Amino acid sequence: MTTATLNDYVLLSAVLFAIGFFGVLLRRNTLVIFMSLELMLVASTLALVAFSRFNGTMDGNVFVFFILTVAAAEVAVGLAIIVALFRKRHTVQVDELNTLKN
Amino acid sequence: MAQILFYAFALFTLACAVGVVVNKNAVNAAMCLLLALVGVAGLFVQLDAYLLAFLLLLVYAGAVVALFLFIVMLLDTKDTASRGFRKVSTFASVFALGLLATGVSAFALRGRLTTPNPNLAAAVGTDLKHYAYQLFTTYLLPVQVIGFLLLIAMLGVIVLSKRWEGLDDIK
Numbered sequence: 001m002t003t004a005t006l007n008d009y010v011l012l013s014a015v016l017f018a019i020g021f022f023g024v025l026l027r028r029n030t031l032v033i034f035m036s037l038e039l040m041l042v043a044s045t046l047a048l049v050a051f052s053r054f055n056g057t058m059d060g061n062v063f064v065f066f067i068l069t070v071a072a073a074e075v076a077v078g079l080a081i082i083v084a085l086f087r088k089r090h091t092v093q094v095d096e097l098n099t100l101k102n
Numbered sequence: 103m104a105q106i107l108f109y110a111f112a113l114f115t116l117a118c119a120v121g122v123v124v125n126k127n128a129v130n131a132a133m134c135l136l137l138a139l140v141g142v143a144g145l146f147v148q149l150d151a152y153l154l155a156f157l158l159l160l161v162y163a164g165a166v167v168a169l170f171l172f173i174v175m176l177l178d179t180k181d182t183a184s185r186g187f188r189k190v191s192t193f194a195s196v197f198a199l200g201l202l203a204t205g206v207s208a209f210a211l212r213g214r215l216t217t218p219n220p221n222l223a224a225a226v227g228t229d230l231k232h233y234a235y236q237l238f239t240t241y242l243l244p245v246q247v248i249g250f251l252l253l254i255a256m257l258g259v260i261v262l263s264k265r266w267e268g269l270d271d272i273k
Contacts, residue, residue: 004108004148011210012112012145016119018202023123025195031128031174035135038166039119042142042158053149062236064154068161069248073255075166079173080262086177093179095188 009050016043030082030092034075041071108148115141128174132167139163153233 020043023036045064052060086092118141121134139162146155237245 003104007209007214008108008112009145009149011206012116014206014209015116016142018198018206019116019119019123021198022195025191025198027123029128029179031170031177031179032122032125032131035122035131035170038135038162039122039138042139042162045154045158046142046145049146049149049151049154053151058232058236061151061154062233062241064151065157065233065237066241066244066248068154068157070251072161072166073252075169076259077255077262079169080259083173083177084262091179092177 006050006054009054010047013043013047013050016040016046028094030085030094030097033094034078034082038071038075041067104148108145111141111144111148115145128179129171132170132174135170136163136167139167153230 017040020036020039023039024033027033027036045067048060048064048067052058082092085097089097091097115138118134118138122131122138125131125134139158143155143158143163146158
């Protein structure tokens with residue numbers, strides 16, 4: 001039932017990745033930066049699934065399976081770090097977390 | 103019909119992704135992330151990856167976004183988005199946007215990825231049996247490594263969220 005071409009999917013995942021990238025670059029709230037990172041990860045999985053489908057293999061799909069697992073672990077650890085940071089410094093804004101800068 | 107569905111889901115996903123980035127409120131951003139993930143799951147269904155679409159909804163949209171919402175509400179951060187962007191960030195963003203526009207337009211106009219006709223190639227991996235076979239033969243070692251990684255992540259989260267006596271005094 002696929003009529004959209006591989007080009008369309010790769011283009012879409014590139015744009016989605018770019019949106020996540022701009023989120024990381026421009027936002028200052030650590031939580032939103034983390035959400036944008038997740039967006040980038042999902043964009044890359046979309047490209048993997050598309051390549052896998054259009055080449056008639058399922059290796060990409062299995063990789064996406066692993067990526068989902070790693071992403072879940074990553075989110076758990078990352079949010080734990082953010083909570084620990086908030087306990088220590090009482091902020092999650094990146095421009096107030098500049099102890100190492102000076 | 104499938105073409106229209108693709109464009110609908112693509113536009114929906116992109117709009118929600120932009121919503122994640124531009125929303126000032128972190129709760130709204132998390133909600134937009136949820137909708138974007140639903141859009142990506144729809145695209146997965148169009149690519150005949152039904153299991154992955156289901157897992158994306160279950161793991162990401164279910165667990166991860168719920169965790170995000172929980173942490174956002176737990177930390178209850180104040181809205182400080184009124185300040186402008188940093189100069190370096192703005193410069194880098196404009197530069198990156200230019201590069202991105204060039205790349206995307208070049209790819210959209212001239213890029214041709216040659217693939218076999220997807221409608222002729224039978225969709226592999228639509229049923230669970232294929233996944234199970236692959237995971238227990240070719241990818242047996244990665245599965246075990248992933249299991250170990252999950253264990254380490256669990257221990258790490260426990261260590262991180264434990265209050266260590268005396269360590270809080272150090273600033």
